Amino acid sequence: MRAVRILWLAVVLSACLAVTACGRGGDDDGADPGISDDSIKLGGSYPLSGPASAYRSIEQGAQAHFKFVNAKGGVDGREIEFVTLDDAYEPPRAVQNARRLIEEEEVFALFNTLGTANNVAIWDYANKQEVPHLFVATGASLWGADLEAHPWTSGWQPDYVTESQVYADFLEKEKPNAKVAVLYQNDAFGEDLLNGFKKATEGTDIEVVAEESYEVTDPTVSSQMSKLASSDADTFLNITTPKFGAQAIVAADKLGWKVLHIINNVSASKLLVLEPAGLEKAQGLISTAYFKDPASPDWTDDQSMKEFKQALAEHEPKANPEDPNCVFGWAAAQTMVEALKGMEEPTRQALMDSVRGLDVKVPILLPGIEVKTSEDDGYPIEAMQIMRFEGENWVLQDEVIQAPH
């Protein structure tokens, strides 16, 4: 009977309402939300589940650092609470998370939201609400490109344009006449790196002679690799995410394609990429780094690495201390803490002023890499160092290469 069905519908809806009811929020009293005399609330949206959930260890590294800082008294006596929500790498959920964090959780600032598309989905909203949208976990060059359009947003990691510039500089020194074949992911990340590389090699003798793209939903990249291997390239630029990076390494080995193999930073993880592919196939691989590798014996006695591993074991025992994503989260969180320390007043505007005038030391970054911004420079980190895989580990080469915009 329709009546009973409608009644049932009303019951279900009322139940939902009752469970989730919260009154219409009133206006605030003028002070910025999320900050008080003894606490600061930050909000983040991460792919804690779904196809990109390997990146959840970033959140673990960040939480470990905030808890570590809290244990030492916090920032000027304020304890940091970092509320994180899952967006499963889906833009509409990132939008809803941003709204929930800003309107319901009333966070002081958004920190380290992951994913280019996700951040593009929320940056207009965050900027309209005048909420700091800081140190986003994506290497897109967008975040620093137009500070006037989005004054409340800041990137953090060396972006893909910087990274491709570093590869171009390396090739100009080592192989000035390189003929490059490129495999790239067909999305904003892949295009950013590829176009950055092409721009950085304009006017040099380095030439891109073949390019093949793949989709994140593709099962393998073997056909693309066959095509690239049959070109006359003597260098292979591998712009992929971990799963496909490993596949490309295996494919190159199977095809007997022995050329200079450059793999991008996102896929340089020994844990997630090289070991699954087989370390013997990864010999001579070139990539870039900007923070200390937790799996490398070079840093076992390093003070900042020991501090990191101890804090991780104490505050996030489920995290894997050799996962470079944890170091990423730790380092970004440390930058956040430094920015908070630089606030002259407990307001969001003061936080942004601090973010636009950063000059801080983050010891777990490689020596020689600075975190610096200014009114005109929206890119906190603009340097990387080349590393080569030899034996069982990545070995840093030469010097840090500065690649400012």
Next chain:
Amino acid sequence: MTERRGRIALGVALVAVALVIPFLFGPYRVGQFTLVLAYAVAVLGLNLLVGYNGQISLGHGAFFALGAYTAALLIEKASVPYLLTLPAAAVVCFAAGFLFGVPALRLHGLYLALVTLGLAIALPQLIKRFDELTEGTQGLTVEQPVSPSWLPLEDDQFLYLLTLAVAALMFLIAWNLTRGQLGRAIKAVRDGEIPASTLGVNLAATKTRVFALSAAYAGVAGALYVFAIGFVAPEAFTLTVSFAFLAAIVVGGLATISGALLGALFIEFVPVYASDVNDALTGVIYGGVLIAFMWFLPDGAAGLPRRLRALLARREAGDERRAEPEPAAIATEHKLPADKAPAGKA
């Protein structure tokens, strides 16, 4: 007549609940309900196809995406007023659904499912391929509707009420349709194609029309989604969306109108609350709840009242039977002839 009055009263109560939501809750929650309404329109369209017409589609996310991009591009690149993008999305998706429906006529069951799956997989690629138009992987930020100055409503409240109005209209159209001649034809095709055609139903026309109509519904839902979220990107329209719509009709109930709303509530709220419970087990919890629904409520949540009534009716019948003394006992006690059947339920 009291039943009818009761029905009207309940309907009014439901409408009242729906209208009061934006004034009870903060913008974040109201935004969630707005999305629920948008999804409900898509699920309703899919239900017309799967529940009422017996066809299958694993690719309705593609029509949803098509409607969303139509609205997004018209608003951002052609400065079309956002209200007009709703019929535009409907028309574009109706046409696309029709074009797709014609070759799909030849296919049934598994093969139709595979072809629609192909559509769902292909669409994000197509969006990326035509990136001069669609902005490709970068995504496109879309200006969202704002509350007109002559209305004392805030933006999120206005958007909710607008979506409610559109959803109500779509529900009304579907309700009307399923009760009319086309509705009978649609259901007849589901129940048996050969008997239906002997009764004079034009199979090809009915099936393609339903496919096109359900695509149009998904398109309108896509446009409403754009108003609510303000951003489109290929990543937002993967296979997950198509599967979510299917999950919604399973949970809500096949061939029911109210089921669409219940299913939409499920796909919007359960993933969020699953990750609040334990973010490592979100997928497991979501899948577990879905399986529980399929096991205990194969008719979906909308079928629950029917099941409860059936359960109660059986209980009543059981009670009555127990209250009646055994016929043999009566015969012995009151010395009635043994062949006289006792009164009451046999």
